Amino acid sequence: MNDTTQDSPKLSWWRRLSNGLKRTSSSLGTAVADLVTKRKLDRAMLDDIEDVLLRADLGTSVAVRIADAVGTGRYDKAISADEVKDVVATEVEKVLAPVAKPLEIDAGKKPFVILVVGVNGSGKTTTIGKLSQKFASEGRKVMLAAGDTFRAAAIEQLKVWGERTRTPVIAGAQGSDSASLAFNALTAAKEQGIDVLLIDTAGRLQNKAELMNELEKVVRVIRKVDDTAPHAVLLVLDATVGQNALSQVEAFHRTAGVTGLVMTKLDGTARGGILVALSEKFKLPVHFIGVGEGVDDLAPFTARDFARAIAGIES
């Protein structure tokens, strides 16, 4: 932290992102540099570049496209690692640009209901804390709902975030029904003129049908109070899980109608490339990325910064 205190918030955030993605970008960069030295570009080199990109979790179609773009007009010529990195950044940015969208709060919905879902430990509760801070700092009235009724510690954890961000928390007893908690919270939020209601949910594995059905019930019950809600369903994904994120998106999208993604833990993983594969495949909006455990460690997702960080281009 100390060496970043002098930086502007933007630079410090960029540094954390590019440091976090360093394991992805440096293994990619080293491999590319090894490949291109003292060789002229040929099909075999492009295949090798494709392999490097696949190992960085970018996904097959993006890897093929980047290799093709590298090859275009460069056969039988020497090529530098920097040239390859530039092509990687350009092609990755093309995939990410259409999905990099801010989370828009419709002020006409009172409250604007955000349901936060994801597998165990992905960073849901922490992300809610960070979002609560952000919305409150924009002058909105925020309320949190402790819809993870499964564990007592989960309720406590949300209450701590509530205190830290001076936000009311609606919670029930441990083991109570999470759908009725959501119902009560939304009813209270309406009565109190709340602008944004953030609903936490218990972590659940995407292949456990019973738990996924419970999530469906939460959505159904919320609609009894407001048939336009939830207005956003955020799927929180842990970047460190790599390829498993693909089946998480599929299952949660099917069950809860995910409207946008938040990817956490990008501050320390070699697997950040998975966000590119996800964007290519599902084209769901990516709203935020988590780059640390603190309240301010949530950044809006920007395609160009992320693409350059992945490619290992210095800011």
Ligand SMILES: Nc1nc2c(ncn2[C@@H]2O[C@H](COP(=O)(O)OP(=O)(O)OP(=O)(O)O)[C@@H](O)[C@H]2O)c(=O)[nH]1
């Ligand atoms: N480094 C880092 N850690 C994070 C980030 N987001 C969350 N964490 C940490 O990940 C752990 C799990 O976070 P939680 O917010 O409790 O995750 P959850 O999805 O609510 O977990 P369950 O409720 O158990 O399903 C905590 O130790 C967080 O501090 C992030 O962006 N970067």
Ligand SMILES: [Mg+2]
């Ligand atoms: Mg939680």
